[in-house]
Amino acid sequence: MTDKPPFTATELTRPFWDATLERRFLLQYDPAADRYQFYPRPISLFTPRTDLEWREASGAGTLVAVSLCHTPGPGFGPETPYILSIVRLREGPRVFARVTGAAYEDLRVGQEMRLVWGEERGEGREYLFAPAGANP
Amino acid sequence: MRFLRNRPVAIVGYADTKLVRNSGRTAAGIAGEVVASLLDTAGIERDEIDGFATTLAMSEAGNPFWSNLLAEHLGLCPRWCQSTDIGGSSNLGNIARAAMAIEAGLCTTVLCLGADAVSSHDATDQTGHRTEFCQPVGYIGPLVAFGLLSSAYAARYGMPDEALAKLAVAQREGALLNEVACDILRKPLTEADYLSSRMVSHPLRLLDCVMRCDGGYAVLVTTTARARALGFDRVVHPISYREIVNFDPKDAVDDITVSGFSVVGPEALRDAELRPDDIDVLQPYDDFLIAVLLQLEQCGFCGPGQAQSFVKERDLRFSGDLPINTGGGQVSAGQPGLAGGGVNLVEALKQLFGDARARQVRDPRRALVTGIGVLPYGRNWGSSNAMVLERA
Structure with a gap:
């Protein structure tokens, strides 16, 4: 059992969290601007459109920032220290998630990462990143 | 805010409280102390204040009528009132907003206040990406x-x-x-202490970070003309x-x-x-x-x-x-x-x-x-x- 905060879906985010249960990571896509965005917003950041498409991300990205967290969030105590990151997806948006499959000392900003899936919790499944070459 | 170049607005006084970790106080109590101190040191009557700008207080984050409650607590009857919610930018933002309200003619003398007892009580609930996309993956702020x-x-x-x-x-x-x-921070520190x-x-590192505490301040903003009329010889x-x-x-x-x-x-x-x-x-x-x-x-x-x-x-x-x-x-x-x-x-x-x-x-x-x-x-x-x- 886990005491971590559950993933919760709202009007804006239900398609995203539903897809995570099928291990698919969806981005909002604005065809008029040809731009992706994440997290899900009520309106395109680039045009006045609200009828955005949901498109599956490739899962490939680049490590933008990485931190070894010694001060756990609620429910994360047993896994401390754990690695948190910002990864820029190939499609453009930056995503904040934990890193798995690597030691903190071996991670380098700029390296290629890929999205992997963690545990199901509440209305969604956790997404994490691993180095592009690592086994899950 | 180019009008500021002509120096039409003046800060004539300020006050602050001792900063204390886990004081057990309330934001309103801190506000009362600091406003009394300001009125005393500036030597003006409370009725001189016809504008009021405050920051929010994390310790009172559930109250959507915070500036009005503070005005009531403090016995103010402002002709212009606002609470500013651009986070840590709100304090300076209120000085600018006070200057704008004065320039627009809504008021003449503004009390800009910040008071928070967050280390004693944190009532914040940051909905949106913080609770939906950050905390569930281990974000601690x-x-x-x-x-x-x-x-x-x-x-x-x-x-x-x-x-x-x-x-x-x-x-x-x-x-x-x-x-x-804060007394617990008033201890000598060396570069080696920081690095270790x-x-x-x-x-x-721990010593890169702020420590939350309780405390507050108040600043009095008025027109340069009113400052002169009231006899303030030192203004900013x-x-x-x-x-x-x-x-x-x-x-x-x-x-x-x-x-x-x-x-x-x-x-x-x-x-x-x-x-x-x-x-x-x-x-x-x-x-x-x-x-x-x-x-x-x-x-x-x-x-x-x-x-x-x-x-x-x-x-x-x-x-x-x-x-x-x-x-x-x-x-x-x-x-x-x-x-x-x-x-x-x-x-x-x-x-x-x-x-x-x-x-x-x-x-x-x-x-x-x-x-x-x-x-x-x-x-x-x-x-x-x-x-x-x-x-x-």
């Missing part, structure tokens, strides 16, 4: 955000450990001379102000180390017709020490990635050639929640009014004060603002 930001800066320019250590010690020396700083402090969110003018909120929403800047200060810092100096060298005392918002280095670079004191070598060449103490956060800043005095930016603001006023006693900068004429607020998703901080204050 600003520590992680600034650990990540530091790693991005380090990857680009190298980790500026020497500059951070020097800044930590300089600010702590200020806190040792500042009787309102434990990692909280690698590469962020806000002479320029710029703010930006939710910097770079379209991700045009593919570098998370760049903040809104790259816009508002140079603008605020240009509006005041000043260069960085013209600033006598710098009071940058310091929720984390790395933020001070980024501001030095992005306001134009040095170039991108040059903070380490720049700080090495300068003396940051009150007696030095570039005094920074002379009362300890928030990092060494404490962060009273959303009133935190008032620590930097009030220290600038103490210096310009010549009230800083043992840590008084010699005859300062101009101060640059800044504010930082709000952590957006996957980026740098969201709001940045900057004001130049000038002693008349």
